[in-house]
Amino acid sequence: MSSRRLTRAAWQAGALVMAGTLVACGSSGPSGGGGGDSDAVQVWALEDAALNPIEEASIERFNESSDAGEAELATFGNDPYKQRLRVALGSPNAPDLFFNWGGGNLKESVDADQVEDLTPLLDENPELRDAFLPSVLAGAELDGKTYGLPMRGMQPVMLFYNNAVLESAGVAVPETWDDLLAAVDTLKGAGVTPVALAGTQPWTELMWIEYILDRVGGPEVFQAIRDGEEGAWEDPAVLESLTMLRDLIDRGAFGTEFASVGYDVGGASTILAQGDAAFHLMGSWEYTNQLNDSPDFVESGDLGWTTFPAIEGGAGDPSNLVGNVSNFYSLTSSSGNKEAAREFLTTALTDDQYISDLIEAGDVPPVQGVRDQLAETENGDYATFIYDATVDAGNFQLSWDQDLPADEATEMLTQLEQLFLGAQTPQGFVDAMSAL
């Protein structure tokens, strides 16, 4: 073979490799959607088997009825979504509307000048602002400006319990922290793990410290920490809350095996359903999970739910909630399709069909005046309880792992895991967090 021929073959091979690389890059774009019509409003959302078809249907209705333009939905899994969105924002591949959790999670993109202020849109359409629950809409407010509109159901964290276990141990549903401590001691005496905890996933542990801190210190402490104020972690309420939590752990409230119990695999929920534990602090989705995995437990009426106990002398309003406020659609500032996107935000999210589809799928949408509709559903008791709790909530604090900047949240979760294992003291936790 002549060397010239070889040279050409090598070039061709090289070109093939380059082409392969380019194709690989190209195919890492969003999945789903149509033929990648660049004129359409690109909507990015999180994968959800139950909700995606509803969102897809809502977009189709918008495309049919609106003259402003077309929209296209692309969906992603949880972790890849966060990574991809970060890199896409500010690049030519950025979506027009993107799904987010509000709070500090949204603040990072706002600080990077990637998000359009939606306040003018709400000022022009006051009925749109009034359509949503104020405590939920507040989840996407930063410095008095609104950067997102709620698009999925609310998921506050509730204290679930097993009625049968409480009854046989002679324990009433706790209304205050002291009730809870007494219940823990009694249940332990009866040989039951008082509280089920999926300790392999630190976000489950996070729910405890969030509620205690909210009851002890109130929403202002969260606000100061999120805004990165000097000495915010050193607020006495933080140390007091951590000490109370430590006390709860030392009492054996969570048993001895929580460090290897998972949530995604159904561990903690099954322990509650089987009567091996009495309480389980979890997001409102726990009800749907129990309904799917342990239908007998739910139908027998043994699954109970209540709000987190009040703490005497604490600054926080006992009606306050913690959890996933809702999910929001935000508009990117680099969007070339703002008019159509605004039109979509104004009409599609409060559309009657969309709302009733959400309710049918078991969601509790964050809009006004759907209580009656919720009461008529199969799980009406539960849905109206969640709805009322949110309507009445003095404040709805977004989960810390979404509300804090990612690096701070990651460190905080590690510290919390250590605290639960007894490898970190409350003071050590405070010191480590304020040293960041």
Next chain:
Amino acid sequence: MTITAEKTRTRAGTARTTVTRQDRPSGWYLAPALVFFGAFAVLPMVLVVYLSFTSWDGFGTPELSGTENWTRLIEDGRAWDSLWLTLVFMVLTWLVQTPIAMLIGVWAAGRQRNRAILSSLFFLPLLLSTAAIALLWSSVLDPNFGVTQSLPVLGGFNFLGDTELVVYTVVWVISWQYVPFHTLLYQAAARQVPESLYEAATLDGAGRYRQFFTITLPLLKYTIITSTVLMLVGSVTTFDTILILTGGGPGTATRVLPLHMYITGFSGFEFGYASAISVLLLLLGAGLSLAVTRATGFRKMQSQQEGV
């Protein structure tokens, strides 16, 4: 290169025809491999080194931050704990895997009756994906619903929840996963040992153990080195099994350095600092494989079959 070739030839004592320049394949043969290696190995490495001197949270463009990440790495107690844990895993997995893989491999190279069936059973873990293996073991070892809970003795242990025990649990699972692969290496190598050596040894009256230690083991030397390098470098990068099995927990009990890098980069979105950790891992892996091959004379590539 030429000098070594000359020497070998002289020592081997055979007069081979000199390889002329024309007969050698053109340098262009190297091109495809070079392009791949450049695009998928060298380029990312260069980028990671660059990123390690920047501060980047994924938004916008990386900003140069000097040696900030590196000073932080030096002061980061958790990173050093993770590094230590990585070394502990490295040693433990080597100690567990090497003898098991070697014995099964040598056994599987033989001609016993049940060999084919049993070997294929032993190779099963090799067919499973890492995620499947990690999920399988986490359900087997679950403190509430795991199979181990219904067994005597084993039921008393919390394999994934005890901060001391979990280290050995992870070593066990990783070994279970990788032993079949190394067994395959040893099986292939053991098959290469010339039968005549064993025949001669039998005539000389050497028993099975003597034969293993004086013939098989020395002739497996290069396989041991290959397998060792793979294990050592592998444990510098293994984190998928641990991520799914324990998530680095409880607490930070199993947070090895690669996992620490992953958490810093993809949960904390501190890509600059995570890149600094990656560079450390890169140096560690490269240094280890270099050290092992140097220390054992692997690079000399002497023939083991001379005179056979």
